[in-house]
Amino acid sequence: MMPDPSMSSWEPEIQPRQTLWQRLDSGLRHLLPSLFIALAIIVFSAPIPLPGSAELLPAIVIATVFFWSFWRPSGMPSLAVFVLGLFMDLVGFAPLGVSAFILLLVHGVAFYARFGLMRLHFLLVWAVFSLLATAACMLQWGLACLFRLHMLDMAPALFESFLCIGVYPPLSALFSWVFRMLDDEEDA
Amino acid sequence: MIPVSIQVRQALGKLVLPLLLLLSIGVIIGAQADKPLADRARMYVADALAPLWSLMSGTQEHVLTMTENLREAGRLARENARLKTENENLRRWYDVAVSLTRENDSLKTALHWIPEPAPAFVTGRVVADSGGIYARAVLLVAGTESGVQVGNVALAANGLAGRVTETGAHSARILLITDIASRLPVMLEASHAPAIMVGDNSPMPRLMYYAQDTRPIEGERVVTSDQAGAFPAGLPIGTVHYVSPGRPVVAPFAQLDHLTLLRVFNFGRAQIEPPEAPGHVPLTPQKKSLELPLKSLLGQG
Incomplete structure (x- = not known):
């Protein structure tokens, strides 16, 4: 039997050096979720009359961070989460660092529970996310109360958590479609 | 890159998240302690993003104007259709008016109508x-x-x-x-x-x-x-x-x-004098104007 002349069958670890274009391509693939969040932050902070944009932005960001942290952590590293949270605080009017802290907590929970979560049905994942999102919104509200030193109205926090829960299924459908497209391209 | 063993790299990887959490808490406390610094950082970010935001709101205004123009064009088309039907209707009425005028003229001619003097x-x-x-x-x-x-x-x-x-x-x-x-x-x-x-x-x-x-x-x-x-x-x-x-x-x-x-x-009307008829009382306008004492009093002042 003739040995296969291609290099990969001899030494699977040794591969030809990636070209500049390939490296740019894979880098962009890893940056895609972070770029999406950054774009969402810029769009929602723009002076465009979108209804409920103040509550919708954190909802989208939390759902995105959760989804990528447990399905593909390489696309959502901790450093990117920290930088995006800080950026959101700088653009918005929340106390500086609060969003970064909360997003890191969400990211950490999703990252460490991902092997358990991956085996669950979508509805169960959604339920877990709902609990996590509500906790995150409550924590944000609590921190805001703490820094202002008086009790704030709880309705916006509840509204934000409901938006979080509602925005998760469409976003996860969108990201699953993006996954499939990227995987198809890699296979091709 | 510093050559480190796989174990050390994994341990470092596990340390990144807690370190970043601690850093974010540090940022929170730092921003609370030095509010002017945080505000200045916010302003820098806003300044950097201002061109993007103005671009977006400009685009939004363009889109709004375009949709408004399209809607206006639709309204104009509807108005045009309405005016066309009305014009057809009026054209019919014009024909009716012309034929009626001709008929009127011919009837007047047949009756030897005396035309009224133009006032x-x-x-x-x-x-x-x-x-x-x-x-x-x-x-x-x-x-x-x-x-x-x-x-x-x-x-x-x-x-x-x-x-x-x-x-x-x-x-x-x-x-x-x-x-x-x-x-x-x-x-x-x-x-x-x-x-x-x-x-x-x-x-x-x-x-x-x-x-x-x-x-x-x-x-x-x-x-x-x-x-x-x-x-x-x-x-x-x-x-x-x-x-x-x-x-x-x-x-x-x-x-x-x-x-x-x-x-x-x-x-x-004054020139039309009715012919004399027995028993007819001529209806002439009163030539003598009514003398009001109040008016003459007012006229002196």
Whole structure:
């Protein structure tokens, strides 16, 4: 039997050096979720009359961070989460660092529970996310109360958590479609 | 890159998240401690993003203007279709009018119709009236030098306005149909029934003395009648309106509260002399003007 002349069958670890274009391509693939969040932050902070944009932005960001942290952590590293949270605080009017802290907590929970979560049905994942999102919104509200030193109205926090829960299924459908497209391209 | 073993790299990887959490707590505390610094950082970010934001709002405005323009174009198309159908309709009516005019002309020729003399008229500017014995009267800048005579008929753009009561060399006073002293014989156009239009200083003169079996109908046109020989028949005055049951008034076509120009017509009624008939009492206008002591008193001052 003739040995296969291609290099990969001899030494699977040794591969030809990636070209500049390939490296740019894979880098962009890893940056895609972070770029999406950054774009969402810029769009929602723009002076465009979108209804409920103040509550919708954190909802989208939390759902995105959760989804990528447990399905593909390489696309959502901790450093990117920290930088995006800080950026959101700088653009918005929340106390500086609060969003970064909360997003890191969400990211950490999703990252460490991902092997358990991956085996669950979508509805169960959604339920877990709902609990996590509500906790995150409550924590944000609590921190805001703490820094202002008086009790704030709880309705916006509840509204934000409901938006979080509602925005998760469409976003996860969108990201699953993006996954499939990227995987198809890699296979091709 | 520093060569580190896989174990060390994994341990470092596990340390990144707690370190970043600690760092974010540090940022929170730092921002609370030094608020001006945090505000300055915010302003830097906002300054950097300002061009992007202005680009986005500009795009949004463009989109809004474009949709508005498209909607406007749709409205114009609808309006155009409506005008086209209306134009067709009007063209039909034009044909009807032309044929009716021809028929009218031929009928008049067949009947040996004597054409009415075209009335002479002058147009003058209305100036506000101050003083005088009437409450609703206007002063016209056209007098006897322009051929205006007492008893001439003043018409506004679309209806009767009043009659000339006094004339000067360059001015004439016109008694409007709304004055309390104005009583005109009129005709209800639908029933051809006579009535008297009585001014009461309000914008709508009343209708009185109409026959009880031909009551004025709401919206009916009211025109002048040639009874008593003061007016030619058929000058448009207004439409009937009931302010309350049993109290018909006339809504004049002419806008009597802000008149600017008036045409004064001389229909030449004075020249029409009825032939002598036995037992006929000639109806001549009273030449002698009424001497009011109050007026002469006022005239001295």
